[in-house]
């Protein structure tokens with residue numbers, strides 16, 4: 015019936031094409047209603063109550079409420095450099111001279127974020143939503159993930175949760191280094207690679223702990239959120255492209271922790287898919303390749319933000335849900351695995367492989383593709 019409607023004279027040609035774009039499920043799960051506000055998709059009165067109370071608490075005026083008192087206490091008592099105490103306090107009070115705050119004071123200026131130029135530069139954007147920030151945090155030794163659906167002060171509070179944890183120290187310190195990188199760009203037009211921001215923040219924490227050894231740093235946990243520094247995490251950069259003739263192409267590069275290309279692959283397939291579906295299928299395909307190469311710890315990088323958000327359960331897109339579920343199952347089979355969004359500028363090598371897929375068909379190489387000059391060797395993320 016769908017094929018009938020999708021014909022040239024069909025009344026519902028667009029709708030039929032959208033249906034055809036949905037890849038068939040590998041497991042054929044039953045249809046179900048999903049609540050958008052819960053990670054597990056199941057509505058409960060308790061979750062609605064917490065959502066409303068959270069909102070109410072954050073709108074409460076003054077500094078005297080219990081929530082803020084606890085936050086100030088956490089900031090000033092945390093085992094951090096005094097510079098970071100001061101910075102976190104100014105950040106939590108929203109008194110940093112961000113462009114949005116300067117505009118509120120009557121200064122006329124371009125308020126776009128200098129790091130991504132994609133939104134107004136508020137503290138909320140700069141330290142939670144900015145692509146640059148998210149890349150810097152995730153490229154740190156601990157693969158820090160900044161929550162998209164959080165309030166800034168909740169995130170600061172979360173960063174200060176465990177005063178004896180190096181990862182929490184790093185979460186706080188990286189915020190100051192992000193602000194420093196932002197200021198270097200604004201006032202000296204000097205761009206800092208986000209990976210360098212993460213590296214400098216880690217060095218700063220190590221140096222501080224060396225001269226202030228009053229806490230017993232806990233060894234990092236072996237879970238999805240925290241990666242032991244000594245363990246090698248491979249980086250898998252993935253991209254996909256859709257072509258008019260009803261073909262899709264995938265490209266992926268596997269890099270070791272030093273940034274060198276271990277393997278590269280492209281895939282050319284006859285299939286109608288929208289870009290979001292193609293990106294999801296590309297991640298699924300690249301994870302299969304990583305498994306075949308016996309990779310145990312992996313950091314997947316994709317420039318498809320909506321797909322990344324679905325895979326890390328921050329949002330839901332029903333038409334790719336079953337492929338996302340398969341990706342999540344795959345990810346759980348690694349000793350460490352995480353998926354992070356990177357901007358297209360940082361994913362150009364995988365993008366070039368998509369083009370190679372169109373020219374050469376499906377190929378896999380150990381190391382770089384022969385005669386391929388367009389793949390760069392990125393600097394180490396951990397050294």
Ligand SMILES: [Zn+2]
Pocket residue numbers: 127128129130131132133139140143144145146
């Ligand atoms: Zn930004």
